[in-house]
Amino acid sequence: MTIQANLPTSYEILATARKQVLEEGRGLTQEQLVDVLSLPDDALPAALQLAHEVRLRHCGEDVEVEGIVSIKTGGCPEDCHFCSQSGLFDSPVRGVWLDIPELVKAAKETAATGATEFCIVAAVRGPDIKLMNQIKFAIDRINEAVDINIACSLGMLTQRQVDQLKDWGVHRYNHNLETARSYFAEVVTTHSYEERLETCNMVKAAGMELCCGALIGMGESLEQRAELAAQLAALEPHEVPLNFLNPRPGTPLENQGIMDGKDALRAIAAFRLAMPRTVLRYAGGRELTLGDLGTREGLLGGINAVIVGNYLTTLGRPATADLSLLVELNMPIKELQKSL
Amino acid sequence: MSAGVSAHSDRIDRATSSFCGHCGEPDDGGAGPASDPHLRCREQLEFEPPRYCTHCRRRMKVQVTPLGWTSQCTRHGVFVQ
Ligand code: SF4
Ligand SMILES: [Zn+2]
Ligand SMILES: [Zn+2]
Numbered sequence: 001m002t003i004q005a006n007l008p009t010s011y012e013i014l015a016t017a018r019k020q021v022l023e024e025g026r027g028l029t030q031e032q033l034v035d036v037l038s039l040p041d042d043a044l045p046a047a048l049q050l051a052h053e054v055r056l057r058h059c060g061e062d063v064e065v066e067g068i069v070s071i072k073t074g075g076c077p078e079d080c081h082f083c084s085q086s087g088l089f090d091s092p093v094r095g096v097w098l099d100i101p102e103l104v105k106a107a108k109e110t111a112a113t114g115a116t117e118f119c120i121v122a123a124v125r126g127p128d129i130k131l132m133n134q135i136k137f138a139i140d141r142i143n144e145a146v147d148i149n150i151a152c153s154l155g156m157l158t159q160r161q162v163d164q165l166k167d168w169g170v171h172r173y174n175h176n177l178e179t180a181r182s183y184f185a186e187v188v189t190t191h192s193y194e195e196r197l198e199t200c201n202m203v204k205a206a207g208m209e210l211c212c213g214a215l216i217g218m219g220e221s222l223e224q225r226a227e228l229a230a231q232l233a234a235l236e237p238h239e240v241p242l243n244f245l246n247p248r249p250g251t252p253l254e255n256q257g258i259m260d261g262k263d264a265l266r267a268i269a270a271f272r273l274a275m276p277r278t279v280l281r282y283a284g285g286r287e288l289t290l291g292d293l294g295t296r297e298g299l300l301g302g303i304n305a306v307i308v309g310n311y312l313t314t315l316g317r318p319a320t321a322d323l324s325l326l327v328e329l330n331m332p333i334k335e336l337q338k339s340l
Numbered sequence: 341m342s343a344g345v346s347a348h349s350d351r352i353d354r355a356t357s358s359f360c361g362h363c364g365e366p367d368d369g370g371a372g373p374a375s376d377p378h379l380r381c382r383e384q385l386e387f388e389p390p391r392y393c394t395h396c397r398r399r400m401k402v403q404v405t406p407l408g409w410t411s412q413c414t415r416h417g418v419f420v421q
Contacts, residue, residue: 067406092364092391096401106405113406246387249363288387309406314388319407 011043014050017273022054027233027274033226036270041262048265051272051302058276062334063326064239064305066117066151066281067110070312071098071134076123078155080178081187082218084248084313085123091250093313103138104145111148113308113319116336118142119151119174119211121312125191126156132164139168147336151211156195162202172238173203176213180227183220187253200235213241213283216267217259225267229274239305240278242271244285246314264289265297272302281305287317295322299329359397361390361411361419390419 013028013035020026028036039047075087075095084091098106107118120138122131131154139150152165153174165173177196178184184193204210212235214228232240244264247256264286272280282303286294295306295317309319326333360367362381376382389402393413400411400419411419 069405070403073403092399094391094399094401096403098403098405102403102405106407109405109407115406310404310409313402313404315386315404315409 011039011046013039014043014046017050017054021273021276022050022057025058025276027276028270030226030230033229033270033274034223036273037222037225037263037266039266044262044265044269047269047273048297048301051269052300054272054276055280055302055304059279059304061331062304063299063331064117064279064281064334065113065115065308065322066119066305067106067113067115067308068119068121068153068312069098069103069106069110070121070123071103071138072096072122072124072131073098073313074123076125078125078190079188081252082178082215082245082248083123084251086251089250089252091248100134100138100141104141107142107148107150108146110308111146113323114333115308116149116334117151117172118148119153119172121153121174122155123312124155126158127154127161132161135165136168139170143169149336151209153211156191156199157202159202162199162206162208166206166208170208172209172211174211174213174241175199175203176215176241176243177228177232177235178213178215179218179220180224181231182227183218183224187218197235200237204235204237209238210235211239211241212237213239213243213281214271215243215245215284217245217256217264217285217289218253219256226270229267229271232271233274233278236278238279239281240271240275241281241283241305241307242268242303243283244289246285246288259289261290261294264294265301268298268301268303279305281307283307284311284314284316292317292321295325296329299325299331305334357394359392359394361385361392361394362388364392364397364399367394389421 073096074085074093076085079088084093151172152170181193247254310316360378360381362384389409389411395416400413402411409421
């Protein structure tokens with residue numbers, strides 16, 4: 001009798017994943033991902049261990065460190081139900097712009113942590129000329145002051161804007177799918193999933209790296225979580241930031257509750273098993289959902305990138321806590337490669 | 341920090357506060373932790389800068405960067421980390 005035959009039914013998916021994902025490098029399908037997300041708690045350590053092995057074999061031991069900052073906070077005309085920056089909800093977040101010297105200072109501080117990525121974010125449906133001009137100015141000032149890769153997240157783009165950002169040296173563009181196609185209309189009504197996909201596809205076609213993320217714990221089913229992972233895998237983004245809902249006061253999801261930590265860890269393993277080669281980044285909500293120990297468990301369970309320090313409107317773990325953890329885990333910070 | 345705006349150090353001084361920095365409701369600190377209606381708010385303030393001025397309840401301009409934050413009340417100045 002083989003070892004595989006001895007495994008309980010619930011573990012069979014892990015034996016399949018070991019062969020399919022670890023050895024052959026093929027991500028799990030949507031149906032297979034449902035099996036991973038449904039694993040019992042006692043199978044979770046094995047799932048995380050396998051996801052970690054997949055990450056080490058297909059991505060290596062490096063961890064990519066990034067800082068993010070909001071150049072324009074709040075007052076967004078869109079209605080993403082999880083977002084405290086929508087101007088349509090009674091949220092305490094006030095509209096505010098960060099001036100360029102402050103932005104450059106933030107880029108320098110980020111680089112000093114060893115981070116190689118600095119993402120400039122604006123709470124907008126898409127950029128107007130004023131914002132594009134600000135971004136161009138900001139990019140030039142940051143490039144003069146510090147050596148760091150610049151990414152942007154400015155909402156939905158036109159082809160001309162994609163081309164401009166590419167010309168200005170933006171090497172990666174973030175635009176999240178957030179949730180499964182079948183759940184999208186439950187959480188956003190002012191634009192469609194297809195519009196989001198369109199921007200993602202333009203970014204890829206222009207040769208920029210696509211960063212396309214997920215936000216889980218918004219009331220989606222396990223099947224929809226698997227659907228999201230499969231839809232992201234089909235897009236083949238360079239990076240997937242994985243966020244966990246932090247229910248914000250005043251938003252329609254304020255009473256959603258914080259997702260179960262073990263479900264969050266199952267999702268981490270599942271996303272890695274769906275996308276063996278993608279940069280899988282711990283993003284917002286990890287502190288709240290998983291506590292202090294969660295960062296370690298995630299980094300040993302498929303995650304190979306972190307957002308260092310604070311998020312856009314909320315606070316993260318101290319940068320030093322994450323950086324010392326990387327030293328302790330013997331995971332080197334990925335070095336700067338000005339690839340584009 | 342803008343000219344003419346005073347700087348307060350770090351977190352809000354509860355002894356002189358009248359409002360909760362997280363939810364903006366009146367805050368007298370409660371008789372003790374058990375009766376403190378803002379206990380959860382104080383936990384939340386570990387994960388988010390104060391958004392309401394604790395002196396006058398105005399919504400503040402909050403800026404968060406990877407390694408710091410500021411919350412600015414047009415009347416009472418800037419809280420920084
Ligand atoms: S488009 Fe972005 S900033 Fe605007 S509401 Fe949606 S998530 Fe928030
Ligand atoms: Zn309160
Ligand atoms: Zn005030």
